[in-house]
Amino acid sequence: MNCCSNPQCRGIEQIFDDSVARKELKEYKRKGVKKTTRLLLNAVQNLGVKNASLLDIGGGIGAIQLELLQAGVAQVTNVDASPAYSNTARDEATRLGWGDRVSYHVGNFVDLAPTLPSAEIVTLDRVICCYNDMPALVQASVDRARRVYAVVFPKDVWWIKAGIGLANGLQKVFRHPFRIFAHPTEEVEALVRARGFERVFTNRGLFWQVIVYAKG
Numbered sequence: 001m002n003c004c005s006n007p008q009c010r011g012i013e014q015i016f017d018d019s020v021a022r023k024e025l026k027e028y029k030r031k032g033v034k035k036t037t038r039l040l041l042n043a044v045q046n047l048g049v050k051n052a053s054l055l056d057i058g059g060g061i062g063a064i065q066l067e068l069l070q071a072g073v074a075q076v077t078n079v080d081a082s083p084a085y086s087n088t089a090r091d092e093a094t095r096l097g098w099g100d101r102v103s104y105h106v107g108n109f110v111d112l113a114p115t116l117p118s119a120e121i122v123t124l125d126r127v128i129c130c131y132n133d134m135p136a137l138v139q140a141s142v143d144r145a146r147r148v149y150a151v152v153f154p155k156d157v158w159w160i161k162a163g164i165g166l167a168n169g170l171q172k173v174f175r176h177p178f179r180i181f182a183h184p185t186e187e188v189e190a191l192v193r194a195r196g197f198e199r200v201f202t203n204r205g206l207f208w209q210v211i212v213y214a215k216g
């Protein structure tokens, strides 16, 4: 099933397939969330999540949703371009008894955004780097955030850009449509700040940066 006309979405469907989703769910059950996801979760929880609504864009197997539901989030909207991730997230949430708290939407968030409700908290964990049109993705997502906007994406330093360029070169050689993007941090930040958000948490690791914004 093609989630949209954007070639990157076709790449997403191919790369984030059933076997990847199964492997990630197994890893989450064994080890819990990734280090950067834990940093994002802690920063978001410090801003208050009790009875809040969450819009998790590119939620993958649903780790952020499951963690925040346990922490008191009331309602979740999950949007993912990968049907395999979405199905896996739904099955796991249902198994854990949270199924009725989450609504699932498969497709390109940029296309679906006008049909989706806003939420107090919006998260994009390692999603911005998977989409070519960063301004459209960031604008549409920050427009749906009422209080907190939390993102994890690669730093835009030269050596990461070079590594990503190399990885994309290999994808091209193997005729795989999926590409990775190192979008400029300053451009992401400008779009978020223009909607009245201020940075309240930053963590820069070797590859990823975790940034959480809140509305005053």
Ligand SMILES: C[S@@+](CC[C@H](N)C(=O)[O-])C[C@H]1O[C@@H](n2cnc3c(N)ncnc32)[C@H](O)[C@@H]1O
Pocket: 012, 016, 037, 057, 058, 059, 060, 061, 079, 080, 081, 082, 085, 107, 108, 109, 110, 124, 125, 126, 127, 130, 131, 137
């Ligand atoms: C690297 S995975 C990250 C999954 C999860 N957030 C995590 O950190 O484990 C990138 C995710 O973003 C989703 N994605 C990327 N661009 C998207 C878009 N425009 N609309 C919806 N989902 C998107 C992919 O389908 C995938 O689930």
